[in-house]
């Protein structure tokens with residue numbers, strides 16, 4: 001059985017994952033309207049993954065005798081300064097999510113909830129990989145430095161970037 005504290009923190013994480021999904025969906029839509037179809041593809045997929053992260057939490061809360069709450073969400077931004085700025089926001093966002101996961105993990109230790117602690121290890125690894133991917137992408141964008149030809153090739157390639165490819169690929 002989940003304690004009230006852990007249940008409420010897990011529900012806050014449900015909201016964060018749902019908000020991440022909305023945020024990346026807004027990025028996908030922005031990129032698509034600007035003609036960056038590869039970036040849009042990447043962001044649509046990322047948005048779907050965040051929804052899966054949310055669902056995993058929802059199922060866990062309910063399986064453990066709690067009640068997962070489906071949250072109301074605020075509207076994400078509709079425009080970004082450019083593709084590089086958008087990915088910089090993604091990295092910043094992932095860093096803030098990692099922080100939230102770490103706080104949640106710390107709370108499970110305080111509450112001696114080792115089942116939830118164990119469950120959250122998946123999120124800990126996932127955050128390492130997502131941050132690595134976002135940093136790899138930022139390294140590439142910084143190299144390109146808004147060069148149009150470079151951005152064209154980046155858009156072509158980024159659709160294929162996944163968490164696994166970031167782990168394999170050298171930075172830059």
Ligand code: OFO
Pocket residue numbers: 017020049050053093094097126127130
């Ligand atoms: Fe759910 O991993 Fe990103 O935010």
